[in-house]
Amino acid sequence: MIETGGLIRSLSGRRAARNFHTFVINEIGQSIVTGAFAIGSVLPTDAQMMERYGVSRTVLREALKTLEAKGLVEARPKVGTRVSPRSRWNFFDPLVLAWHFEAPPDRKFYQSLFRTRGVLEKPMVELSARHRTAEHVRLLKYWCHQMETAGDSLEQFGLAALEVHGIIAESSQDLLLRSVIGVVELTLALALTREEAIPASEYRERSAALFVLVAQAIESGNAEAAREHYDATRRLDSEQVLGVQ
CATH class of the missing domain: 1.10.10.10 (Winged helix-like DNA-binding domain superfamily/Winged helix DNA-binding domain)
Incomplete structure (x- = not known):
């Protein structure tokens, strides 16, 4: 699998x-x-x-x-x-989602993916800001740095971004909310390979900068700021895939 x-x-x-x-x-x-x-x-x-x-x-x-x-x-x-x-179809199955990467573009399906991210990520990041540990914060900072230094490597940037999402999900201490990771990986892969809104290099730079802000807000326990910055990353991904709406 x-x-x-x-x-x-x-x-x-x-x-x-x-x-x-x-x-x-x-x-x-x-x-x-x-x-x-x-x-x-x-x-x-x-x-x-x-x-x-x-x-x-x-x-x-x-x-x-x-x-x-x-x-x-x-x-x-x-x-x-x-x-x-x-x-x-079980659309929360990681394989079913991954197979959609090669499918013909489907704007309604992409919009549904980002709506799902928005619904599930809001409580997840708020819980992360409340329950994070020092180790979670250390890992968030490490993987944010990997995003910042990935250069032109889509794989390094994408894997680092996915690790950040995973740590936030883990630190939320909510087992069901972690299921959003499959959705995140597909939307991230789509954003990394499309340039609907901005050049790819600018997208990666802006995304990394936003996640640094997310990590800082989580470290300080500021759930509202963490949610706002995290939602900004979702909007950036959405714009990159769907264009400015």
């Missing part, structure tokens, strides 16, 4: 090692999300899929079970495996 940061690492062309199981899941899942396997269509037969991906029936069946658990497909007796409507 994809680990946190896997999508960001892929921006530089570096792919994690994978086994046959994860390979088939990614190939079929991405084909569904990108529309190569259309919603409502029946997937090719087991024999055709086994030949296409070079895997055994056991590997294929396990992969399809995994995709069914994510809501992407449904196995039907005497019919086959059918691609499910999008309303059944």
Whole structure:
């Protein structure tokens, strides 16, 4: 399965090692999300899929079970495996989100991603300002510095930014709010590879500067300031992906 940061690492062309199981899941899942396997269509037969991906029936069946658990497909007796409507997909699943990076641009979907970030991040950053420890603050400052010194490396900048988000989520001490990280990674990957609003280098510079302010506010326990600066980072990402609204 994809680990946190896997999508960001892929921006530089570096792919994690994978086994046959994860390979088939990614190939079929991405084909569904990108529309190569259309919603409502029946997937090719087991024999055709086994030949296409070079895997055994056991590997294929396990992969399809995994995709069914994510809501992407449904196995039907005497019919086959059918691609499910999008309303059944688990959009908080990190893999399902990551596959959308390669999908055709969908403005409404992107807007939904940023709305979700806004709803979940507000309480998360406020809780972080109340519950952060000295170690959380140390890590925030370290990864903010990595953002500032990343230069032209999308991977270094993106991974550092994702670490900052992760530490804020961790320090919030709310298990469910941490689920926003998958959404954050996709929106961050989109922002890093688009220039709808400002040049990429300027975007990274402004983003790093805002996160320094977030870290300072969290360190001082100022929940209101932390929330305001954090919301500014979300708006910056949104503008970079969707353009100035």
